[in-house]
Amino acid sequence: MTASDTAGFETPGSPDTSGHYALGHPAIGPRPLARTRSFTRRGGRMPRTHQAAWDRHAEQVVLDVPLAHGDTSTVVDPAYRLDVEQVFGRRAPLVVEVGSGAGDALVVAATARPDWDFLAFEVWRPGIGHALAKMEQATGGPLSNVRVVEADAQVALRTLLEPGSAHEVWTFFPDPWPKARHHKRRIVSRDFADTVLRLLAPDGVWRLATDWQDYAEAMRQVLDAHEGLRLVSTDRAPLRPVTRFERRGVEEGRSITDLAYARA
Numbered sequence: 001m002t003a004s005d006t007a008g009f010e011t012p013g014s015p016d017t018s019g020h021y022a023l024g025h026p027a028i029g030p031r032p033l034a035r036t037r038s039f040t041r042r043g044g045r046m047p048r049t050h051q052a053a054w055d056r057h058a059e060q061v062v063l064d065v066p067l068a069h070g071d072t073s074t075v076v077d078p079a080y081r082l083d084v085e086q087v088f089g090r091r092a093p094l095v096v097e098v099g100s101g102a103g104d105a106l107v108v109a110a111t112a113r114p115d116w117d118f119l120a121f122e123v124w125r126p127g128i129g130h131a132l133a134k135m136e137q138a139t140g141g142p143l144s145n146v147r148v149v150e151a152d153a154q155v156a157l158r159t160l161l162e163p164g165s166a167h168e169v170w171t172f173f174p175d176p177w178p179k180a181r182h183h184k185r186r187i188v189s190r191d192f193a194d195t196v197l198r199l200l201a202p203d204g205v206w207r208l209a210t211d212w213q214d215y216a217e218a219m220r221q222v223l224d225a226h227e228g229l230r231l232v233s234t235d236r237a238p239l240r241p242v243t244r245f246e247r248r249g250v251e252e253g254r255s256i257t258d259l260a261y262a263r264a
């Protein structure tokens with residue numbers, strides 16, 4: 001195993017080892033401390049303006065969700081259920097964004113659709129700070145229809161939300177993990193498709209986008225073969241703005257694939 005393979009695991013000795021699920025849990029899978037993760041970056045310095053936005057708005061926007069292995073963990077307590085209606089103070093169509101990055105799509109879409117609620121999952125705190133700064137820039141403060149969970153979506157979405165609660169699930173430009181030996185870290189897999197399917201409302205849609213052709217093909221292979229899903233569109237997702245990942249992909253000669261799946 002190489003050093004970069006090891007980076008995908010929460011190994012004994014990391015701060016995440018204080019938890020009670022070291023041997024696994026029926027809801028979050030076997031040995032979550034040793035799971036293969038779809039991300040590496042979590043921390044890092046925030047520019048002053050992003051930190052200031054974090055200090056001003058994180059308390060309102062970033063949900064205080066209990067974590068299974070203590071404060072530094074990315075694993076949400078599998079026993080905890082989020083009351084979405086209570087969080088947003090209303091019942092509205094819910095968009096769940098997996099890996100919101102710097103919040104480009106989140107802020108544009110939530111501003112355009114004040115009648116929808118947006119729940120984003122992101123493990124990279126500087127990205128959340130950036131999203132908060134963008135909200136402030138766009139509207140002078142946090143958006144009342146946006147909340148963020150700072151945790152691993154791949155694990156949290158198995159248990160945190162009620163089945164059928166998402167109107168849309170977005171996975172835009174997931175980390176591509178281009179090396180073959182890292183493909184196991186790609187978030188779009190059969191297992192994650194099961195998780196998303198459980199979450200989708202009867203008329204719900206899972207929207208994906210990537211600038212990596214082989215990842216797009218792998219997505220098609222796994223999701224087209226899933227008996228619970230059917231491809232409904234390859235058009236650009238209606239609310240998806242051009243982000244720096246799309247721009248960079250195009251500049252480097254890659255084409256963008258959009259996919260939308262509904263319940264079969």
Ligand SMILES: C[S@@+](CC[C@H](N)C(=O)[O-])C[C@H]1O[C@@H](n2cnc3c(N)ncnc32)[C@H](O)[C@@H]1O
Pocket residue numbers: 038039041098099100101102103104105121122123124127151152153154155171172173174175176187243244245
């Ligand atoms: C390549 S970026 C794309 C960000 C954004 N969707 C965009 O299009 O600009 C992927 C993001 O997903 C986040 N991420 C990866 N795996 C995740 C997981 N399991 N749970 C939550 N966030 C995750 C990463 O931290 C990173 O910020």
